Amino acid sequence: MSKFKDRLKYLFTTTKGLILMAIAFIGIIAAVWGTLSGPLAEIGVKDITIDLLNMDMIEKEREGRLVMMYHSIAMIVCAICAYLITSHVPMKKGYKTLINNLATFSYMIIMVFGFGFAYWGHNWTFHAVYVAGMSLMYFVGILLAIALWPWNKDYYLEPGSEYSHLKSGFDMERAAFFTVVVATLGSAAVGAWAGAYFSNGFEAFLAEDTIRYPFKTYQMKAIVGHLHIMLALIGIVVTLVFGRWYDMKGIWHKLSMPSMIVGSIVLTTGSLSVIWTEAAHVIVYAGAVFSMLGGLFLVIYGLPKITRERLDEQGIKKPTFWQGLMALFHDPLKFGILWQMIFMNFNVSGIGIFMAVRLEEIFRIWPHRDERIELSGHWHILSAIIAVLVLSYVADRMGVKGKVRQWTGWLLIIGSNVAFAAATQYEMKRLYVSEFMQQSVTNTLMLLMDFGLITIMILLAAFLVWRLIDLFKADGKWSVELKEDSFAASIITDFKDKSMITDVEIAIDQGVSQ
Amino acid sequence: MKLTRILIVGLLAVGLLAGCGQVPEAPVGLSQFTDSGIDPNSWARVPAGIFLTGQYDLQVDLDYEYEIMVTEVTNAQYAQFLNEALAAGVVRIAPGDTIDGYDHLKGGAIRYEGNAVFGHYEGDEYNSGRHEEKIPAGDYVLFPFEDIASRINFDGSRFTVKEYYENHPVTMVSWFGAKAYADFYGYRLPTELEWEKAARGMDDNRPYAWGDLEDKRAASFYKYGNPFQTKNGWTDTAPVGFYNGKTYGNYQTIDAKSPYGVYDMNGNVAEWVGDIWLELHDRVFKGGHKNTYAIDGRVWKRNSAPPQYVSPNVGFRCVRDI
Numbered sequence A: 001m002s003k004f005k006d007r008l009k010y011l012f013t014t015t016k017g018l019i020l021m022a023i024a025f026i027g028i029i030a031a032v033w034g035t036l037s038g039p040l041a042e043i044g045v046k047d048i049t050i051d052l053l054n055m056d057m058i059e060k061e062r063e064g065r066l067v068m069m070y071h072s073i074a075m076i077v078c079a080i081c082a083y084l085i086t087s088h089v090p091m092k093k094g095y096k097t098l099i100n101n102l103a104t105f106s107y108m109i110i111m112v113f114g115f116g117f118a119y120w121g122h123n124w125t126f127h128a129v130y131v132a133g134m135s136l137m138y139f140v141g142i143l144l145a146i147a148l149w150p151w152n153k154d155y156y157l158e159p160g161s162e163y164s165h166l167k168s169g170f171d172m173e174r175a176a177f178f179t180v181v182v183a184t185l186g187s188a189a190v191g192a193w194a195g196a197y198f199s200n201g202f203e204a205f206l207a208e209d210t211i212r213y214p215f216k217t218y219q220m221k222a223i224v225g226h227l228h229i230m231l232a233l234i235g236i237v238v239t240l241v242f243g244r245w246y247d248m249k250g251i252w253h254k255l256s257m258p259s260m261i262v263g264s265i266v267l268t269t270g271s272l273s274v275i276w277t278e279a280a281h282v283i284v285y286a287g288a289v290f291s292m293l294g295g296l297f298l299v300i301y302g303l304p305k306i307t308r309e310r311l312d313e314q315g316i317k318k319p320t321f322w323q324g325l326m327a328l329f330h331d332p333l334k335f336g337i338l339w340q341m342i343f344m345n346f347n348v349s350g351i352g353i354f355m356a357v358r359l360e361e362i363f364r365i366w367p368h369r370d371e372r373i374e375l376s377g378h379w380h381i382l383s384a385i386i387a388v389l390v391l392s393y394v395a396d397r398m399g400v401k402g403k404v405r406q407w408t409g410w411l412l413i414i415g416s417n418v419a420f421a422a423a424t425q426y427e428m429k430r431l432y433v434s435e436f437m438q439q440s441v442t443n444t445l446m447l448l449m450d451f452g453l454i455t456i457m458i459l460l461a462a463f464l465v466w467r468l469i470d471l472f473k474a475d476g477k478w479s480v481e482l483k484e485d486s487f488a489a490s491i492i493t494d495f496k497d498k499s500m501i502t503d504v505e506i507a508i509d510q511g512v513s514q
Numbered sequence B: 001m002k003l004t005r006i007l008i009v010g011l012l013a014v015g016l017l018a019g020c021g022q023v024p025e026a027p028v029g030l031s032q033f034t035d036s037g038i039d040p041n042s043w044a045r046v047p048a049g050i051f052l053t054g055q056y057d058l059q060v061d062l063d064y065e066y067e068i069m070v071t072e073v074t075n076a077q078y079a080q081f082l083n084e085a086l087a088a089g090v091v092r093i094a095p096g097d098t099i100d101g102y103d104h105l106k107g108g109a110i111r112y113e114g115n116a117v118f119g120h121y122e123g124d125e126y127n128s129g130r131h132e133e134k135i136p137a138g139d140y141v142l143f144p145f146e147d148i149a150s151r152i153n154f155d156g157s158r159f160t161v162k163e164y165y166e167n168h169p170v171t172m173v174s175w176f177g178a179k180a181y182a183d184f185y186g187y188r189l190p191t192e193l194e195w196e197k198a199a200r201g202m203d204d205n206r207p208y209a210w211g212d213l214e215d216k217r218a219a220s221f222y223k224y225g226n227p228f229q230t231k232n233g234w235t236d237t238a239p240v241g242f243y244n245g246k247t248y249g250n251y252q253t254i255d256a257k258s259p260y261g262v263y264d265m266n267g268n269v270a271e272w273v274g275d276i277w278l279e280l281h282d283r284v285f286k287g288g289h290k291n292t293y294a295i296d297g298r299v300w301k302r303n304s305a306p307p308q309y310v311s312p313n314v315g316f317r318c319v320r321d322i
Helices: A002-013 A015-035 A040-043 A046-052 A059-089 A093-119 A123-148 A172-200 A220-247 A250-275 A280-314 A321-329 A331-359 A368-397 A400-425 A438-471 A479-491 A497-510 B001-020 B075-087 B175-184 B192-200
Strands: B043-046 B049-053 B058-062 B067-069 B092-096 B115-121 B137-143 B152-154 B159-160 B270-272 B283-286 B302-305 B318-320
Touching: A002 A015, A002 A093, A002 A479, A015 A040, A015 A046, A015 A059, A015 A093, A015 A368, A015 A438, A015 A479, A015 B159, A040 A046, A046 A123, A046 B302, A059 A093, A059 A123, A059 A172, A059 A220, A093 A123, A123 A172, A172 A220, A220 A250, A220 A280, A220 A368, A250 A280, A321 A331, A331 A368, A331 A400, A368 A400, A368 A438, A368 B302, A400 A438, A438 A479, B043 B192, B049 B137, B049 B192, B049 B318, B058 B192, B067 B192, B075 B115, B075 B152, B075 B159, B075 B175, B137 B175, B159 B175, B175 B270, B192 B283
Parallel strands: none
Antiparallel strands: B043 B067, B049 B058, B067 B318, B092 B115, B115 B137, B152 B159, B270 B283, B283 B302
16 A cells, blocks of 8 residues: 555655656657647548547537547646746745646646547536636746745845846856746736637637638737747747756856846737737747747756766767767667757747748748748647657656667667658648648658657656556666655755756766665 | 668659659540539529538628529630620730739749730729738739640630530639629629538538538539549549539549539639738638648638739639618
């Protein structure tokens, strides 16, 4: 019995256990709901899934179902972000425990009752519990903002600290986390306002379906602003967490953190200002420049760092170009995270700018459906890139080592990049192939996308199966991680310096506590 | 290492291949099933009265009755129109890229190859909408007959339909081309509401003309596997009225007409409707097509494009007042 309790304790109280459980739920959702569209639907798997699970699929409710599905998955991702923040940013233990527990409880009831309402009839109690769960998750955000309060002098940095700070010791990184959380709360409130308006009349729509409406209501515009900024903010949070994980410091940290703060504020303002001004895009571009610079500084800091660390391990002081390159590529998980940030520019940011520049030649000419495909592809790729980044990070933290680490890392990079590049080509295909001639192109691109996505899904499944089997072992990795988490908590609670947290986390991940 | 090289080279090769479009081969059913038995010259009467429109069933009263074509306009019908209109001097033939009044054709999806039929359009009222393009009075492409996707030939004096395509819905026709046809015969393009009512009937909120559920025997959507789908997944048009309960070889259809007896309202080809939106130059086409999923064919869904747009997936039908 105590062993069972220990496993529950691992899954529900440790950062690694919580993340593992959340990823498992996302994996299951992706596997099952992925059969309802795309190639698997074309070959008839959709019908099998619907019959097998007795899903209630009324055509006119499709948009509503999707909105609930997106939100249910998004809340799991928000919970993961909360776990990452509480794991990496110094805060009182009570806050960490409360935030993690409440985030877990929230996403679970959102997931169960959200999917229950959307796909298995309309029990309005389910809907009420789903909304209550969303409200609880909002409260988690408020708690996070309180816990992260950057003006708390307990968390001011020492003079001369290598981390970005003001003269007073005000921690800019803490402020960046705080800013993103507050921006998320504001953006969620705007989404809730518009969502409440539409769901009050039981109407649901996908934003990409409304883009060609010449007249949009404030609430419709609010939905557009909301969905853009929420994904961007998740991207910024994840980037900030990676900065902590790479223990970013020095000049790049000092440049990056103010950039992230300004970027988050301007980007949020710009995205939401679509409600009242046509100049929203200009503000968004300005905000994006700052946010992307923040990310770029992490890449500039991170790539030489992982290279240097590998060369130090090898004892090479004056490496040749080739040795340097091999050192850079040595750890595909850590390299992968930085590479994906670069690669994202080719698939998401670059495409966005290209489309904006050639607006008159593309969106004024293309049929709405082609524009819709471009938009859907755009945000699916961005979501998937964030997912792959988190997976790489989790694989690293969960102790994937040796040859498995090499295969996992490289297959994640190759699989995701092939899929994203093909998806980008797919969404842009109207530029180079006509509707009449496109079939061979779409077939090839779909094949590449499937190859990439299936590779990622197989890796995820293998990872989850590995950890599931581990849970059945009395002295599996889970038991070690449980001890480590308690050990880390006992140390970290007393530390107010984030560098110590990172040192302890790294030491634990390398097995020092054993 | 060898495996990695093979993988990279393979991916590059596939990537390069992906950049090359191919002219689709003729599907097996094209020569076998040329006529569905449904008369494309027939009309269905839609009575005056209330019906439910849109995804959320807004009650609308169309307080007049009208007739709508039972099927989309076929290639044979459109070729006849072109011959008559050419003889009457209503249309003219010119190179397809000599389009005036619109400057943005070369970088986008609208590409015309070779000569095209041009006709006059009186122009849209311009209201300075944020994304509105000017559609001034002028001659516009109605039908780019030399484009590779066209199913109608011109021998220098007469328009004729390519073999087997007589009863297929006309495609590669712009909104101007659809309107020109309707104007020539004293018809008009249906409004979006008229189109939706004809598809849905008076009393219920069905998403598809035949009922509530997607059905692969009821319409031609992407990879539905009808006799007009080629081996590589491309689907050609089916003859109008194809989904009428008949069996074609081994392929069984259901009678997918709407409550008013109108065929092909979902799938096969999408259909231009006549509405001109305030502050938007786009025109709407409805019903989804053989290259979309069924979700895009639900009666309330819209697709839209500039009126110059032509596509192998878009045709039209007309209405006439009673």
